[in-house]
Amino acid sequence: MSGPDCIDINVATAEEIDAHPALKGHGFEIVRYREERGRYDALRQLEEVPGLTGKVAGLDGIVRFG
Structure with missing residues (x-):
């Protein structure tokens, strides 16, 4: 699902990531995880x-895994 x-x-x-209200404050950890373990698939x-x-x-409908 995608949208604005x-x-x-x-x-x-x-x-x-932090600019999105549902993810505010989690941007650093989301990016750190991605850098350490690779792309998100699910x-x-x-x-x-x-x-x-x-x-x-x-969060489904808020995040996508392009």
Whole structure:
């Protein structure tokens, strides 16, 4: 799913991620995880990002994996 509020977390900077209200404050960790482990392929991978465990259920439609 994509839309004007949808963000590609495989290319977005930490600042771009933090600019999205649902992801505010998680940009650094999302980018760090991506740099250490590679591209995101599925929403479930965000569960492994510190601070997002148990909080990803509402993110489908907000993030995409381009």
